[in-house]
Amino acid sequence: QSALTQPASVSGSPGQSITISCTGTSSDVGGYNYVSWYQQYPGKAPKLMIYDVTNRPSGVSNRFSGSKSGNTASLTISGLQAEDEADYYCSSYTSSSTLGVFGTGTKVTVL
């Protein structure tokens, strides 16, 4: 299956809000509420930030929020902070393999 499509990079100034998109198909993002988002710092393992489109695991800042419309899911980071500078990956269940598929990844830069 093909990777979900994300913008290669997104940037914003401290305090601003940014949104990262994740586009798939009706076989994955559009067909199920099983979209998740991961944050990855260089040289570190990914960390779950959002699951089931909108849910935040315990301990994740409420500055991170998720949504979905049709075949596109979004991650919004509000009140951008320097520590948010990292790579972000979306993921979705896909009926084509009954497993998961990741997005292409987005590098977030805090200006």
Next chain:
Amino acid sequence: EVQLVQSGAEVKKPGESLKISCKASGFSFATYWIGWVRQMPGKGLEWMGIHYPSDSDTRYSPSFQGQVTISADRSMTTAYLQWSSLKASDTAIYYCARQIGTAAVFDYWGQGTLVTVS
């Protein structure tokens, strides 16, 4: 505390075999799917497959079917990823991760194992 601790970095030659491990603790190992994720140098994450230790059910992403074997030892609470004949293109960091109840979501991750084939 949930922990997934992976084995150390490996340097292998093309054609050699390899088995890397992921030691789990802090949860009921047999009742969670354990998955493996590949990250090639400077690239994104790729879903390889998942394994359910309770009944050994294993599912592979199409790109990895027949290329690797995922298994686990319930008594050792350890999951494994193995290759029978490595290729240079297998050079990557491999992460194990625990899948939570909802579909295709990994909530805890190992620290990663760097495999270099050269």
